[in-house]
Amino acid sequence: MLYLYAIAEAGTAAPQAAGVSGAPLAVVEAGALAAICSVLDAAPEATEAAVVEHAGVVEAAAAGGSVLPVRFGTAFADAASLRRELADRESALRRALERVRGRVELGVRVLVAAAPRAPAADGRAYLLGRLDEQRRAAAIAEEVHRTLAQEAAAETFRVAPGPPLLLSAAYLVDADAVQRFRERVDELAAARPGVDVLCTGPWPPYSFAPADGGGE
Amino acid sequence: MSSAHPATRQSVTLLELVDRVLDKGVVLSGDITLAVADVDLIRVELHALLASVDRLDRASDRRALPVRDR
Numbered sequence: 001m002l003y004l005y006a007i008a009e010a011g012t013a014a015p016q017a018a019g020v021s022g023a024p025l026a027v028v029e030a031g032a033l034a035a036i037c038s039v040l041d042a043a044p045e046a047t048e049a050a051v052v053e054h055a056g057v058v059e060a061a062a063a064g065g066s067v068l069p070v071r072f073g074t075a076f077a078d079a080a081s082l083r084r085e086l087a088d089r090e091s092a093l094r095r096a097l098e099r100v101r102g103r104v105e106l107g108v109r110v111l112v113a114a115a116p117r118a119p120a121a122d123g124r125a126y127l128l129g130r131l132d133e134q135r136r137a138a139a140i141a142e143e144v145h146r147t148l149a150q151e152a153a154a155e156t157f158r159v160a161p162g163p164p165l166l167l168s169a170a171y172l173v174d175a176d177a178v179q180r181f182r183e184r185v186d187e188l189a190a191a192r193p194g195v196d197v198l199c200t201g202p203w204p205p206y207s208f209a210p211a212d213g214g215g216e
Numbered sequence: 217m218s219s220a221h222p223a224t225r226q227s228v229t230l231l232e233l234v235d236r237v238l239d240k241g242v243v244l245s246g247d248i249t250l251a252v253a254d255v256d257l258i259r260v261e262l263h264a265l266l267a268s269v270d271r272l273d274r275a276s277d278r279r280a281l282p283v284r285d286r
Contacts, residue, residue, distance in 0.1 A: 007242055043248050051237045058237075071241035073250025085244050093242070107232045200232045206240035 002028065002037045002082055003044060004070040005057040006204070007093055010034050012067075015060035020044045020053045028079050030086035032094055035070075036061050037082070043075055062204035066101040068093060069206045089210075096210050103153060103172050104202035106181055110144050110167040111196040112137060140195060141167035144188050151181045156207045166195075170207035178202055 003020060012034045014025040019038035028035045036057065044050045051072055058069040076082035086093070120126035145167060149155045152171035173181050182199055189197040 001248060004244065004246065043250060046250055048234070051234055055233055055237050058241075069236070069241040071239075071243050072237045074244050074246040075248040077247040081247055085246070089244070096242075107236075109228060109232075198228050200229050203232075203236060206236035209240065209242040211240070211243045 001040055001043070001075045001077055002026075002035075002079060003040045003075045004035055004037045004082070005054060006036045006061045006070055007068045007086070007097070007209075008034045008036060008061060008065060009097060012036070012061075012065055015057065015064055017057050017060035018053070019057055020050050025057065028082055030083040031090050033086050033090060033097075035082055035086060036067070040075070043073070046073065058204045058206075062104075066097045067204060068096055068100065068209040069204050070209075071211075092210050096208070099154070100172065100205040100208055102175055103205065104175050104178060105205045105207055106171050106173050106178065106199055106201040107203060108144070108148060108167065108169045108171065108185065109165065109196075109198045109200075110141055111164050111198065112140065112166055112194060137166045140192065144197060145169055147188060148181070148184060151177060151184055154208060170203075172205060172208050173202075175202070 003023075005019065005025075008027075010029045010032050012027060014027045014036060017025065019025050020040070021044065023038035023040055026037055026039060028037060044054075054072050058067070061067045062069075076085065120129055145155075145157055148169070148171055149157075152173050154172040156170045158168040171181065178201075185197050185199045189195060
């Protein structure tokens with residue numbers, strides 16, 4: 001079977017990396033697209049090691065050009081059935097490849113230390129205190145997100161249920177604007193004592209690859 | 217600069233990597249798609265591994281909003 005890691009443009013060479021369980025990498029082309037994959041005897045076991053190996057291939061592929069990571073655990077019986085699926089999705093995948101070209105994904109998590117709470121006088125005071133805390137947390141998340149979104153071409157935004165995690169977001173950023181984005185993150189964190197703004201990446205554009213029919 | 221402890225930073229990076237590989241990326245209708253149960257198992261194991269960074273555990277409880285384009 002063919003186990004998939006990423007979709008790239010036709011003409012892309014297999015990255016210099018080993019696949020899941022050390023399997024060599026291959027490229028199957030379909031129209032304007034190329035699938036980076038490995039020939040495996042059986043579906044990979046879902047282990048942390050396999051997840052990290054999958055991510056390693058995607059990363060190596062992304063270093064060589066515009067790619068869309070494929071979600072972990074997708075395999076095709078043979079090249080013909082893989083080509084059929086790619087042909088069906090070609091226009092959406094090509095649009096997505098165009099959108100991520102020259103860009104990387106940065107992940108941001110905003111965490112706040114839970115403030116020590118003074119014992120509330122009664123139940124009502126306690127609930128009001130909780131509400132106030134949640135409102136403040138939402139305002140911080142919104143503010144951080146608004147500032148960072150200005151530096152990005154696209155973004156995903158996930159409000160967390162409340163302290164300590166306030167925000168989990170991903171931003172699609174021009175590769176040459178990463179430094180600037182990180183500086184913004186540091187400024188946001190510096191201006192908000194007690195708030196951690198954690199920036200991870202650059203990642204391949206996992207959050208900006210079409211998860212559905214690609215109709216976005 | 218963020219005041220996050222380096223270990224926290226590392227845990228966040230691992231968690232972010234696993235979340236991306238398992239939850240994001242192109243979804244194709246392959247002939248074989250890993251059972252969701254298997255995938256969830258890794259996540260459970262990982263969250264257990266990261267339990268020392270207990271505040272991140274609650275990160276799994278979240279609401280997703282769609283991608284916005286501008």
